[in-house]
Amino acid sequence: MRIEERRYTKADHFRATGYVLKTMKVTFKGAIRATKNRPCTILYPWEKLLYPDNFRGRPGIVLERCIGCARCAKECPNQCIEMVTIELPDKGKVKRPQVNLGRCMMCGNCAEACPTNAMIVTPEFELCSYSRGGLIFDPVKLQHPHKAGYEVNYSFALLSEMNAGGEIKTYAKNDNSVHDTIVLDGAKCISCSRCAKTCPTGAIEMVETGEVNPKTKKPIKQPKFDNTKCVVCEQCVDVCPKSALSVKEVL
Amino acid sequence: MSNLYIELTNFTEWLLGLVAALLDWTKLGFLSDFGDWLQTAPVVDFVSTLLVAVIFLITAMMFGLCFIWQERKTLGRFMDRRGTQVGFLGFFQNFADGIKVILKEHIVPKDSDHLLFELAIFAYLASTFMLFGCIPYSDNFYVIDVDLAVLLGIAIFAFGPFSILIGGWSSNNKFTLIGGMRAAAQLIALEIPLLLCIVSVAVLTGDLSFVGVVTWQEENIWLIVPLCIGALTFFIAAIGESERIPFDLPEAEAELVEGWATEYGDVRWGLQMASDYFRAYILCGLFTMLFLGGWAGPEFIWAEAWYLSKTFIVFFFFIWVRAATVRIRTDQILKLGWRRLLPLAVVNLLIAVALKVAGVF
Amino acid sequence: MDIDLSFNAMTMTAKQFGEMTKTLVRETMVATGGKKVIDKITAPIWSWGQRNSVYPLHFGIACCALEMAAAGGPRYDVERLGIVFRSSPRQSDVLLLNGWISAKIRPSLKALYEQMPSPKWVVAMGECTISGGPWYDAYNVIQGADTFIPVDVYVPGCPSRPEAMIQAFNMLNKKLTAENRGSFLDD
Numbered sequence: 001m002r003i004e005e006r007r008y009t010k011a012d013h014f015r016a017t018g019y020v021l022k023t024m025k026v027t028f029k030g031a032i033r034a035t036k037n038r039p040c041t042i043l044y045p046w047e048k049l050l051y052p053d054n055f056r057g058r059p060g061i062v063l064e065r066c067i068g069c070a071r072c073a074k075e076c077p078n079q080c081i082e083m084v085t086i087e088l089p090d091k092g093k094v095k096r097p098q099v100n101l102g103r104c105m106m107c108g109n110c111a112e113a114c115p116t117n118a119m120i121v122t123p124e125f126e127l128c129s130y131s132r133g134g135l136i137f138d139p140v141k142l143q144h145p146h147k148a149g150y151e152v153n154y155s156f157a158l159l160s161e162m163n164a165g166g167e168i169k170t171y172a173k174n175d176n177s178v179h180d181t182i183v184l185d186g187a188k189c190i191s192c193s194r195c196a197k198t199c200p201t202g203a204i205e206m207v208e209t210g211e212v213n214p215k216t217k218k219p220i221k222q223p224k225f226d227n228t229k230c231v232v233c234e235q236c237v238d239v240c241p242k243s244a245l246s247v248k249e250v251l
Numbered sequence: 252m253s254n255l256y257i258e259l260t261n262f263t264e265w266l267l268g269l270v271a272a273l274l275d276w277t278k279l280g281f282l283s284d285f286g287d288w289l290q291t292a293p294v295v296d297f298v299s300t301l302l303v304a305v306i307f308l309i310t311a312m313m314f315g316l317c318f319i320w321q322e323r324k325t326l327g328r329f330m331d332r333r334g335t336q337v338g339f340l341g342f343f344q345n346f347a348d349g350i351k352v353i354l355k356e357h358i359v360p361k362d363s364d365h366l367l368f369e370l371a372i373f374a375y376l377a378s379t380f381m382l383f384g385c386i387p388y389s390d391n392f393y394v395i396d397v398d399l400a401v402l403l404g405i406a407i408f409a410f411g412p413f414s415i416l417i418g419g420w421s422s423n424n425k426f427t428l429i430g431g432m433r434a435a436a437q438l439i440a441l442e443i444p445l446l447l448c449i450v451s452v453a454v455l456t457g458d459l460s461f462v463g464v465v466t467w468q469e470e471n472i473w474l475i476v477p478l479c480i481g482a483l484t485f486f487i488a489a490i491g492e493s494e495r496i497p498f499d500l501p502e503a504e505a506e507l508v509e510g511w512a513t514e515y516g517d518v519r520w521g522l523q524m525a526s527d528y529f530r531a532y533i534l535c536g537l538f539t540m541l542f543l544g545g546w547a548g549p550e551f552i553w554a555e556a557w558y559l560s561k562t563f564i565v566f567f568f569f570i571w572v573r574a575a576t577v578r579i580r581t582d583q584i585l586k587l588g589w590r591r592l593l594p595l596a597v598v599n600l601l602i603a604v605a606l607k608v609a610g611v612f
Numbered sequence: 613m614d615i616d617l618s619f620n621a622m623t624m625t626a627k628q629f630g631e632m633t634k635t636l637v638r639e640t641m642v643a644t645g646g647k648k649v650i651d652k653i654t655a656p657i658w659s660w661g662q663r664n665s666v667y668p669l670h671f672g673i674a675c676c677a678l679e680m681a682a683a684g685g686p687r688y689d690v691e692r693l694g695i696v697f698r699s700s701p702r703q704s705d706v707l708l709l710n711g712w713i714s715a716k717i718r719p720s721l722k723a724l725y726e727q728m729p730s731p732k733w734v735v736a737m738g739e740c741t742i743s744g745g746p747w748y749d750a751y752n753v754i755q756g757a758d759t760f761i762p763v764d765v766y767v768p769g770c771p772s773r774p775e776a777m778i779q780a781f782n783m784l785n786k787k788l789t790a791e792n793r794g795s796f797l798d799d
Contacts, residue, residue, distance in 0.1 A: 020572075020575065020576055023575040023576060024571060024572065024575040024576075026575070027329050027571065027574045027575040028329075028571065028575075030329060030330075030331055031325075031328050031329045031571075031574075033331070034328045034329070034330075034331045034332075035328050039327070039328065039331050039332050039333055040331055040332070041331075041332045041333050043333075043336075
């Protein structure tokens with residue numbers, strides 16, 4: 001009904017009074033409740049809420065588990081993770097992730113992508129700083145004590161198995177048997193072994209193919225991939241000079 | 252003469268006597284003559300009046316600041332949260348605000364009318380502080396007992412829209428101009444029912460001074476009983492006159508960015524916010540005096556305490572209405588003022604006249 | 613003392629006389645050590661007043677504005693700390709930036725910052741104001757508020773939690789307490 005067609009009767013003119021009185025009654029009840037019990041205010045910073053373990057504050061790292069695969073850096077939607085070289089006592093100079101918290105969206109994608117659950121989500125969010133530089137957390141500062149609830153795990157099912165019908169199997173995140181595989185285009189490979197040197201898990205081994213290089217009379221070696229160790233970090237694909245490697249998705 | 256004045260006159264005489272004695276002790280001729288002049292009646296009168304005014308102003312402002320505290324805490328409880336917690340129970344919040352506001356830089360808009368810009372806010376503040384002098388706290392604690400105190404109070408109060416209009420125009424800001432015009436229209440519209448309710452009170456009590464009105468109520472009956480419609484009209488008009496929610500469209504945030512006082516930034520703005528609350532306090536005080544018996548009450552606490560308690564309770568109702576209702580449009584406010592409150596006030600006046608003619612009071 | 617005492621009273625304007633008096637008073641206070649004493653007494657009072665009554669500008673740009681509004685709500689009441697949101701820049705102390713700053717709104721924000729009377733501070737809330745956040749490769753988003761106004765406290769978070777915002781105001785209080793030492797007569 002349009003506004004112009006409605007006729008205002010006497011009752012309508014008094015309706016406003018009823019509205020006002022009703023809101024006053026409701027408000028008064030709220031005030032009595034807030035005075036008898038305490039109000040629902042949390043007196044931060046003297047009182048703090050308890051957060052669940054999987055609350056997504058800043059990302060953290062468990063340095064002992066990190067293998068430097070840089071999957072977190074690839075997955076980050078804001079490109080805030082950079083792999084920097086640090087010196088570890090037992091492993092020497094390695095690349096570990098550095099997070100720029102001034103750009104981090106705290107989405108947890110890095111923790112989700114991490115194959116060893118080294119990247120974790122921590123419930124720490126009180127991170128204010130006087131400078132932008134203070135918000136760049138290098139790998140040592142990024143460490144955080146680890147609890148089981150801080151890891152981000154997921155399980156997945158394969159599309160091909162779902163389409164095939166029957167019972168659907170779900171796989172855990174780090175299931176070694178079900179992940180994308182690296183495929184070699186043998187014609188392009190020049191046996192430079194860069195892929196084997198870059199692989200952080202040691203899943204690539206240069207094996208002899210049986211052919212012999214006519215010039216140097218040495219056997220030609222090509223990479224062989226151990227799928228149980230591969231974490232699909234794609235560093236070998238990035239580093240291959242001839243683009244001989246590609247990723248074959250498992251569907 | 253109030254007790255306050257008498258006590259302070261004694262104090263002043265003693266003080267000036269002390270000063271004169273000190274000046275005598277120096278044994279210099281002209282200083283002794285000066286000390287003698289200090290003790291003459293005009294000087295004593297002047298100094299004691301000054302002291303009365305200063306003490307009363309400070310007391311009234313302290314209680315006015317208590318109103319701001321009451322609003323913030325009570326509004327907090329209505330909204331299920333705590334109010335201010337600065338200092339003991341939140342009392343020091345006003346002092347922190349005051350100190351901060353003093354330290355701010357003074358900015359005048361570039362193309363504004365500089366003289367009027369300063370004068371408008373000064374007139375607004377001056378009219379509010381003048382009103383403190385009109386309203387007594389009890390028989391013994393007042394600055395001056397004017398015969399027409401109620402009329403004087405409303406007259407000074409009515410100077411507000413004038414300064415709001417000038418302030419809004421002189422800021423060189425079209426939104427403050429609109430805010431000022433809306434505020435002036437609203438305040439003028441809501442003053443008429445206010446005045447008519449006061450007229451009805453004067454008809455019954457025959458006296459326009461506060462002491463007379465309260466004495467009449469002590470002898471007969473609190474005027475809220477026969478003039479209940481008038482009390483309700485005065486209450487609604489008072490909420491509108493102090494520009495509180497639901498009548499605060501002139502200073503609505505999304506509409507007008509704080510209304511007529513947008514361009515005032517430092518002490519001027521701090522005192523303007525405080526004087527908005529002081530004006531609400533004065534209207535609550537008027538309501539208490541006219542309808543709730545002023546300082547009348549049993550003797551176990553001071554009369555001033557009765558007056559203040561009643562005013563705080565009336566202000567609680569102001570805050571309750573603020574917490575409960577929504578803001579209404581300017582044309583709805585004006586319609587309320589002219590078409591609903593004015594007839595109610597006239598009806599109230601007729602009731603008062605009928606009661607007086609019938610000889611009930 | 614650094615005063616030019618060779619003035620000619622007849623050719624000074626009122627403004628010059630005011631300037632000369634101010635300089636004279638300031639230099640005298642510094643030389644006699646009076647300024648130090650007054651600083652020691654007044655700095656705590658000024659700081660107490662300023663930190664218990666911080667008025668942010670109620671200017672919400674994007675999602676972090678909802679967290680700013682939540683901080684003003686009953687659960688994380690900021691009014692108990694003296695924080696009252698004001699709509700006019702003339703009446704606020706802190707420019708609370710929340711939300712991505714597009715190139716379209718940048719001149720308005722600069723104008724708002726300049727309209728605020730000093731002393732004033734800026735709190736950059738949320739990743740977008742610190743560094744552009746998720747829009748790190750957008751053509752229209754300014755990569756951080758400190759490219760055009762000086763920022764005092766950065767609050768990470770996407771969006772920053774209301775408690776993080778309250779922590780930012782605590783850090784701002786520490787900063788302004790430190791800034792106030794030695795500020796008497798500095799206008």
